[in-house]
Amino acid sequence: MENIEKVKLFSESVSKIKEQIHKDVVGQEDIIDSVIIAIVSGGNVLLEGVPGIGKTRLVRSLSKVLSLPFSRIQFTPDLMPSDVTGTNVIEKDENGNMKQKFEKGPIFANLVLADEINRATPKTQAAMLEVMQEHKVTVAHETYKIEEPFFVMATQNPIEQDGTYPLPEAQMDRFMFKLLMKFPKLEELSEIVNMTQITMDETAESVVDGPTILEMRELAKGVPCIDDVTDYAMKLVAATHPELEGAGEVATKYIKYGASPRACQALITAAKVRALVYGNYNVSIADIDALAYPVLRHRIKVGFNAISEHLSVDDVIGLLIKEVKKAK
Amino acid sequence: MSERFNEFKKKMTIEVLVKALLIGLSVGFLASGGAILTLKLIGIALHPLYIALIVAGGLALGAGVFSAIFFPLKPSDLKVAKRLDEELGLNEKMQTMVIFKDSDAPVMQLQREDAVSVLSTKPTKSVKFRFSLVVLAAFIVTGAVFTTSHVVPVIDHTVQHQTPTDPPYILDSWTEQAIMDLIKYINSSEAQPPAKEQLVGNLEALLKNLKVDGVTIPQMQEYVENTIYMNTSSINRVNVGDDIALALSTADEKAILHISSAMLKADKNGLEKAILELKDILDSDGFMVMAPRIHKQMGQAMEAAGIDKTETDIARQLYRLSNLIDFTAKNESRYATFMASIEPVLNEASRRVPEAIIEEKVNIAVKDYVNDRLVKIFQINPPEQQGPQSGGHNNETGNNDVGDHTGGMGTGELIMGSDDVILDYEEGYVQYKDVISKYLADLLALYEDGTLPEEYKDLIDYYYGLLYGSIKADEEGEETGTPGSDGDGTGV
Numbered sequence: 001m002e003n004i005e006k007v008k009l010f011s012e013s014v015s016k017i018k019e020q021i022h023k024d025v026v027g028q029e030d031i032i033d034s035v036i037i038a039i040v041s042g043g044n045v046l047l048e049g050v051p052g053i054g055k056t057r058l059v060r061s062l063s064k065v066l067s068l069p070f071s072r073i074q075f076t077p078d079l080m081p082s083d084v085t086g087t088n089v090i091e092k093d094e095n096g097n098m099k100q101k102f103e104k105g106p107i108f109a110n111l112v113l114a115d116e117i118n119r120a121t122p123k124t125q126a127a128m129l130e131v132m133q134e135h136k137v138t139v140a141h142e143t144y145k146i147e148e149p150f151f152v153m154a155t156q157n158p159i160e161q162d163g164t165y166p167l168p169e170a171q172m173d174r175f176m177f178k179l180l181m182k183f184p185k186l187e188e189l190s191e192i193v194n195m196t197q198i199t200m201d202e203t204a205e206s207v208v209d210g211p212t213i214l215e216m217r218e219l220a221k222g223v224p225c226i227d228d229v230t231d232y233a234m235k236l237v238a239a240t241h242p243e244l245e246g247a248g249e250v251a252t253k254y255i256k257y258g259a260s261p262r263a264c265q266a267l268i269t270a271a272k273v274r275a276l277v278y279g280n281y282n283v284s285i286a287d288i289d290a291l292a293y294p295v296l297r298h299r300i301k302v303g304f305n306a307i308s309e310h311l312s313v314d315d316v317i318g319l320l321i322k323e324v325k326k327a328k
Numbered sequence: 329m330s331e332r333f334n335e336f337k338k339k340m341t342i343e344v345l346v347k348a349l350l351i352g353l354s355v356g357f358l359a360s361g362g363a364i365l366t367l368k369l370i371g372i373a374l375h376p377l378y379i380a381l382i383v384a385g386g387l388a389l390g391a392g393v394f395s396a397i398f399f400p401l402k403p404s405d406l407k408v409a410k411r412l413d414e415e416l417g418l419n420e421k422m423q424t425m426v427i428f429k430d431s432d433a434p435v436m437q438l439q440r441e442d443a444v445s446v447l448s449t450k451p452t453k454s455v456k457f458r459f460s461l462v463v464l465a466a467f468i469v470t471g472a473v474f475t476t477s478h479v480v481p482v483i484d485h486t487v488q489h490q491t492p493t494d495p496p497y498i499l500d501s502w503t504e505q506a507i508m509d510l511i512k513y514i515n516s517s518e519a520q521p522p523a524k525e526q527l528v529g530n531l532e533a534l535l536k537n538l539k540v541d542g543v544t545i546p547q548m549q550e551y552v553e554n555t556i557y558m559n560t561s562s563i564n565r566v567n568v569g570d571d572i573a574l575a576l577s578t579a580d581e582k583a584i585l586h587i588s589s590a591m592l593k594a595d596k597n598g599l600e601k602a603i604l605e606l607k608d609i610l611d612s613d614g615f616m617v618m619a620p621r622i623h624k625q626m627g628q629a630m631e632a633a634g635i636d637k638t639e640t641d642i643a644r645q646l647y648r649l650s651n652l653i654d655f656t657a658k659n660e661s662r663y664a665t666f667m668a669s670i671e672p673v674l675n676e677a678s679r680r681v682p683e684a685i686i687e688e689k690v691n692i693a694v695k696d697y698v699n700d701r702l703v704k705i706f707q708i709n710p711p712e713q714q715g716p717q718s719g720g721h722n723n724e725t726g727n728n729d730v731g732d733h734t735g736g737m738g739t740g741e742l743i744m745g746s747d748d749v750i751l752d753y754e755e756g757y758v759q760y761k762d763v764i765s766k767y768l769a770d771l772l773a774l775y776e777d778g779t780l781p782e783e784y785k786d787l788i789d790y791y792y793g794l795l796y797g798s799i800k801a802d803e804e805g806e807e808t809g810t811p812g813s814d815g816d817g818t819g820v
Contacts, residue, residue, distance in 0.1 A: 004434040222435045224428045226420055281439035284419035 007219055011279040013208055017065050020204040024061035025054050026195065027188035031179050033277065034294055035062065035153065040216050040273045043176025043266060044132050044152040046117075046167075046298060053181050054192075055155050059113040066213060067206040068110035068149070073128075075120035077163065081127030085137045086144075102139060107131050110147060110210060114154040118164045128152075129171050149213045169257075169301070176266045178298035216276075223272035225283035232324065233267045233288050239320050240300045248327070250319045254306040259299035266295045293317055329405060329429075330444040333422070335452045336412060340403040343458055348401065350463050352394030354470040360386025361474030368477065371485040379478075386474075412447065415455050421446060494544035499535075506705045507535050510698055523691040526562030527698055530555050552706045556699045563695040567688040568640045569594070570765060575633035577768065577792070579625035582776045583609055587626075589772035592765040594689050596682040603649075603678035607671065610653065615666055619657030626650045642684040645677040768792055 014036055021032050031047070035058065038045045047055055056072060063070030073084060086105030093099050106112065107128070114128055131137055132152050137144045154175065156167075172178075184192060208216075238244060240258030242251040251258065271287040280287075297313045306316055329337070360383045367374060374382075403411075409422035425443040428436050514527045534555040538548060573591035576584050586602035589595075609618050627650030630643070638644050652673050660666040703710045748760045771788050774780045780788075 004438060007434050007438050219435070222433050224424050224431070224433075224436060224439060226423050226427050228423065229420060280419065280421075281435055281442050282420055282424035284421075286419050 006215065007222075007276070007281070010216055010219055010276045013212065013216065014277045016207040017062075020065040020207055021058070021061050023204045025058050026191045027184050028054065028058070028181060031058070031181055033274075034177050034179050037270050037273045037277060037291075038176050039066070039149060039151045040213060040220060040277075041176060041266075041269045042149065042217055043270065044154070044174065046154050046156065046172065046175040046178040047181055048156045048158050048178065049181030050183065051157065053183060055153070055181060056113055056115065059111055059153050061204045063111045064204045065207055066111070067209040068151075068213075070111040070113070071106040071109035072113040072115060073106045074115045075117050075124065075128075077119055077121060077165075079120045079124050081124050082139075084124060084128050085131060085139060088140050100140075102142065102144065104144065105137075107137065108144070108146060110149055110151065112150075112152045114152055116157055117154040118156050118166055120165065122165055122168075125165065125167060125171060128154075129174050133174055147210070149210055149217070169299075172298045173260050173262050175298060176270060177294035179294055180297075216273075220269075220273040220276055223275050223281065223283060225268060225272065229271075229283050229285055229288060230268060232285050232328070233271070234264055235324050235327075236288065236292060236320060237261070237264045237267070237296075239324050240296065248320075248323045250316065250323050254302055254309075254311060254316045254319070256301040256303040259296050263295050263299050267291055270295065289321055292321060296320075329426075330447060332444070332447050332450070332452070333405075333408065333412075336447075336455055337403060337405065337408045339452055339455065339457070340408055340411065344398060344401045344403060347460065347463060348394045348398035350467045351397055352390040352392075354390075354463070354466045355393040356386040356388075356390025357467075357470035357474035358386075359389050361470065361477040363477075365473060365477035365480065368480055368482045371483055373482045412450075412455065416447075416450050418443070418446060494546050497538070497543045497545045497548040499538045499543075503538075503705060504535065506701070507531055510701055514694060514698060517694045518687070518690045519694040520566060520687050520691055523563055523566045523694065526566060527559055527695060530558045530562060531698070533558075548706065549708050552702055552708055553711045556702055556711055559695050559699055563691050566640075567691055568635065568643055569685045569688045571633065571635055572630060572642060572646060573765075573769075575630045575635055576626060577772065578629050578633075578789075581609075581622060581625050584622070584625050584629075585772045586776055589769040589776070591681075591685055592769035592772075594685050595769075596686055599682040599685060600678045603674060603681060606649075606653075607667075607674050610670065611663075611667060613663060615663055616657050619653045619666075623650050623654030623657075627654065640684070642681050642688075645680050645684075649673050649677045764795065 017036055018029075018032055025032065035045055039062070049055055059072070060070055062068075073079075082105065084105050084107050086103050086108065088100045089103050090098055091101050117125060117128065120128070131146065135146045135148065135150050137146065237259050239248050239251055240255055240263075241247060242255050242258070244251075267288055268283070270291050271283045274287045274291060275281065275283050293314055296317050300313065300316070302311065302313055302316055306312075311319075363382050363386070364374065364379060405426045406423065409426040412418055412422040413420050421439070421443040425440050428439070511528050511531050514524050514531070517524070519527070534551055537543070537551045543551075569591050573588045576588035576591070579585055579588070583602065583605040586605060587599065590599035590602045606622060609622070612618075627647060630646065630650075635643055638647060649670070652670055656666050656669045660669065699710075702708075749757050750760050750763070752758045752763050768788075771780070775785060775788065
């Protein structure tokens with residue numbers, strides 16, 4: 001197929017994916033869009049939401065639609081790194097000889113749901129996050145690559161704080177997005193109840209496969225982004241740093257520390273995918289503005305002033321966007 | 329670029345063109361109009377050629393400003409794209425299309441198609457024509473300045489100084505009649521004809537001047553003061569008695585001193601007696617010695633004093649007497665024939681000279697009366713000095729005037745003609761100038777009758793020599809000439 005045709009079909013493919021997912025997941029359009037963007041971009045997602053709002057169902061449905069193997073890892077305080085990555089086991093071969101065999105862990109899937117990642121110990125968290133970063137596992141000097149596309153959606157429960165090991169900022173930076181899954185609206189809740197009364201199984205059908213996702217990823221890389229947009233994304237990330245010379249009022253007043261350069265990479269990469277997802281063929285400032293929230297909210301730490309003024313991280317990000325646009 | 333894009337670009341180009349034109353014209357209007365208006369306001373009138381040159385210069389400046397604004401601001405494809413993205417909400421589609429116009433990537437081809445497709449749905453009027461009200465206002469204001477500069481006339485800053493006009497003087501009939509009455513008085517007075525003629529002439533000249541149109545009061549005062557001055561000068565010219573008396577006061581011969589004294593006092597009888605005293609001196613055998621002596625002291629003294637007033641009766645009489653005494657003495661050897669020749673002349677002189685002295689006093693009296701009347705008629709302050717002060721008698725000064733010199737009465741000020749008031753034993757409080765001649769005559773009389781010793785003669789000579797300017801205070805011993813002449817007066 002001509003590349004042009006493939007580009008044209010990109011948004012169609014995404015529409016189909018969304019359509020199928022909506023068969024199993026009610027509402028949460030923004031979350032679904034962001035998850036798709038993250039998958040196509042090659043990033044991972046940290047999802048925060050109360051229990052029972054469909055986090056597992058989303059990933060499971062996604063795996064069906066994308067025809068990708070799915071695994072769910074429930075993180076508990078006693079979870080060991082080998083429980084995630086896999087370990088070598090001793091077994092008898094057909095000749096009865098003892099040999100080592102690597103038993104792959106649940107991480108060896110294309111779509112992984114790391115549930116309540118903040119409940120595991122930092123060691124287990126680190127093992128998980130290392131795989132997320134490198135897309136490979138090294139056990140006993142043997143390296144095992146994870147098949148692409150590889151996507152991890154980690155979850156955190158916003159309520160439960162006792163007995164948790166909050167992810168350090170450096171680890172948080174490895175997630176492309178942090179998405180906030182809200183409680184469904186009343187009408188959505190009604191639809192969920194009605195739907196699950198019929199069946200609890202996911203009814204979504206497969207519309208794309210892994211190679212297609214990879215193709216889409218390559219296509220998205222070719223989406224043009226003019227310098228003005230790139231500059232805007234960089235200024236937005238730089239504006240989160242109060243220690244920089246010429247720091248704006250928002251950063252100085254409300255932010256304790258700002259986002260890393262990964263945020264800038266995430267913004268541009270995701271913006272290119274987003275443009276194609278919405279049927280555009282260029283990155284725009286509107287794309288950057290929309291992606292600023294999921295990209296930055298887990299990468300900046302607000303200060304006491306924001307807390308005392310009851311400003312959430314998203315509120316501060318909104319102020320940053322206004323400040324950067326005003327300065328433009 | 330697409331056709332629609334070019335349409336937008338054309339619209340934006342026109343916008344910049346209009347803006348640059350308005351600004352250029354505004355600058356041109358301000359420069360030329362401001363210059364012309366400024367010059368007119370400060371009063372400089374310009375030739376139309378110069379105005380045209382200034383306007384041309386302003387337009388040239390405006391053209392320069394237009395170019396400086398239009399070409400840099402002329403919208404490029406990227407500027408147009410940026411503005412389209414901003415105003416039409418195209419999310420950087422246009423800018424991406426322009427920047428990556430040379431890219432053959434599949435996505436770029438689709439992007440271009442998409443951008444063109446989206447833009448085609450936007451009419452050109454969806455981009456509003458940007459018009460700066462400030463620029464428009466500036467154009468209107470500068471246009472008004474330019475128009476005003478051509479309409480307003482040159483402001484004339486010449487200040488018309490109005491000299492304060494003096495109040496006019498109008499000669500009324502009463503004043504004219506008063507002057508006419510004065511003329512009648514003069515003509516009917518006992519003054520000598522030359523004196524009358526001078527005084528009447530002066531008054532007629534005054535009347536003539538006052539009848540001229542446009543005479544002001546200060547001018548009238550000046551005319552009257554000049555008339556008073558002229559009256560005094562005229563009488564001084566006519567009266568020679570005192571001049572002769574002062575000239576004769578340089579003599580040693582007592583008889584001549586007596587004549588001088590009597591003349592100064594205007595003592596008619598004394599003058600008769602003093603002239604006839606010469607007869608007694610000559611009526612002896614020593615006439616051949618006395619005659620030249622008398623001639624020298626009398627005739628030559630008068631000549632040395634510059635009294636060349638042979639027109640006057642007094643001078644003529646005395647010159648004739650002096651010359652005849654000398655001539656007869658030289659040509660007659662016998663006393664009897666000598667006396668026979670000079671006696672009639674002596675007698676005539678003794679009669680005529682005193683009469684003339686009295687007549688001169690009448691001249692002065694008439695002149696004083698006329699001057700007093702003029703002061704009263706015109707109600708002016710009497711002039712302090714009647715005429716310029718200068719030394720000697722060869723000038724038209726008032727009686728008793730002498731030149732500026734030091735000495736006299738120990739004050740260092742001019743005494744002769746001074747207005748200093750003294751207490752005279754006969755006259756009471758008078759001005760010194762009015763009695764000084766009387767004092768000189770009295771001193772001479774005292775000297776003649778022996779009351780004053782010989783040695784006082786030199787003192788008298790010196791004192792009156794200073795008064796009359798014949799001696800300078802710092803030139804003691806240089807006593808020459810008659811009293812009153814500059815630097816060469818002699819003592820009395």
